[in-house]
Structures are given as C-alpha cells and as structure tokens.
Amino acid sequence: MELSAESPPGARRPARQAASPLEAHLGYWLRLVSNEVSRAFARTLQKQNISVAEWVAINQLAAGAGLTPARLAATMGMTRGAISKVLDKLDSKRLISRSPSPLDSRVQLLSLTGQARRILPQLTSIADDNDRHFFAALGANEKAALRNLLRKLAGVHQITRIPVE
Amino acid sequence: MELSAESPPGARRPARQAASPLEAHLGYWLRLVSNEVSRAFARTLQKQNISVAEWVAINQLAAGAGLTPARLAATMGMTRGAISKVLDKLDSKRLISRSPSPLDSRVQLLSLTGQARRILPQLTSIADDNDRHFFAALGANEKAALRNLLRKLAGVHQITRIPVE
DNA sequence: TATTGTTATACTCTATAACTATA
C-alpha cells in the first residue's frame, strides 16, 4: 500500500511507510530537474540584474525586430499588462526602445538598444554555459533522446508558450 | 493589417531570421514541457481548493507521520516562515493538526486529519490522471527512457528538493 | 545562548479590469 489514508484512524501504523507516491509520476521528475536548471540559470542571470522574463524578451527582440508588446505577450504567454511592466524594466535599463508605429500610432514597435546588443552575447553565454554544465552528465545520444522525447511531448500537446519563470 | 510590426519601417528585413537560440537549449524544452504538466496539474488541483505546496505537504505527511514544520520545510526547500503559512492554510481547512511534542514542547508534531485522509485518494487520482494523460503520447520504452534520463540528472546533481511550484 | 515556530514586512510576479488614446 502506498497511502496510510487507507488505514483507518486508530489502526496500527506500519513499521515503515512506503515512499511517497510523488516519485511515481514522470511529471514529478520533470519538475524536479527543470526547477534546478531554471533556478541555477535565473540565479546567474540575476547577477547581471536581468530576470528570466527580461532575457526571453531580449531574445525574442534579437531574433526578429519589430515586435510589438501585444505580440510579445502572446509569445511569452503573459497578459499585456504583465508585458508592459517587463518592458518598463527593460526601458529603465536602456535595453529596449519603444516607438509608435507610423501606420497605427496605437501600436508600439520594440527594438533593442545598442547596449542590449552589446550584452546579448554575454547573456547567451550564461544560458549556454548553464545548459552545457547541467546536461554534461549525458552523452550525445542521451541528450538527443531527451530532446526528442521533450519535443515529441511539446508537439503532441501543442505547447508554444515560451517559459519565462 | 495584423501588424506592421513585421517589417520595421524603413529597414530592410532579412529574408528569414534564424530561429531564436532559446530552442537550442535542453533546459528550454525541459521547462516548456514541465511548465505545461505543472500548470495543468495546479489548475485541476485548484478546483479542490488545494495548492501544489499544500498537496506536497499532505503527501509527505501521509508518507510518514510525525513530521515537524522544520523537517517539512527542509524537504520542500522552503523556509520555516513559508511552511508556517502553508500549514496555517491546511489547518484552516481542517486537513492537518499540530500538537506539541511530548519530548520538546518547542517542536510540533504534524498529522493529517481524517478529512485529509478521506480526500487524499481523490487528490492522488488527480495527480495520476494528469500524469497519465500528459505522457500518454509516449510508449512504455519512451517513458522508461525519460524517467531514467531525468533520474540520472537528478542523481548527478543531487537534487532532493521536492518541487512545490 | 541556541532552537522551534510564528509573525511583520517587503518584494516579485502575475492577473483582472478600468482607463487613455487612437482607430
């Protein structure tokens, strides 16, 4: 048995309980490992005074110029209100600039500043190093297998929201 | 128009931008998938008015009686202050009880109430169903492979902190 | 003095919804 819940109150408790059933779930192991990678990454990134959400936003802007807050919010799975604050932070750090679209002045066009482009390689290095270090224990085949399994799950469940936590 | 954003005014847009390097990282895929599993689980659990942290605490108490707040905090990777609030919530829901240890009255012994033991199977079902549904796309061998890869990483990095987010 | 658990405070992140300005 796995749950003492199955023993009625007042019953004698088994000498040694079975391990918690948490570990029976793949989702548990996924979260356990994922949290550690993300935690380490977030901590290192924080030394540069950058949050993970900010880093993702910078990355998206670097990958394709001319994003708008609304599109960025959709990509990152955040509300417009939330993205607005992320952009405020980036703005105050002089890492992005916002300019009204000439076609529709309600719309803002986002772009990275020169400063952001200068620190981007450094931030990318942090991400690369973190990933390399964490998965160094796996061989090339294992890494490929893990990647394929995760991509398969992402594909099946149509997950597109970029993780920012 | 959807978004003039796609073409920055005046700028020649590259024929096709390279994909964001985010996807190059295994940690990215891990987080992407893990977030989805956890999000779905947390949402279903929330319908029972239980947070993930509360669920983990209930599980730990079910697995081995006689835990104390301090030990639970260590297991869950939280501070004593944070665990105190989790226990307050569980207490207010009549799911746990706290009683002073006869050996050291500073110490509290935690135990589940009958009510908690009654709903535990239901909560476990939620976790089981969530896991089963999410990983149904994988065959038995794939699940085993994924589990082994994750356990290997957890072992190498000595990850023990139970994820509660 | 040290330890257990609690509490006060603050901070981060996020969502909801009201608000403005454009369209």
Add this chain to the structure above:
DNA sequence: TATAGTTATAGAGTATAACAATA
C-alpha cells in the same frame, strides 16, 4: 465600438529578520 498599451489593485508566493517560548 474595437484595439493597443498603461495603470491600479489585488493576490499568491516567498525571503528576511525580528519575536516569543522553550531548551
């Protein structure tokens, strides 16, 4: 009316540190 972005408010979650009771 509808949309883009901002802001006000609130809530969850957590950390830090001060605190009371006990050892």
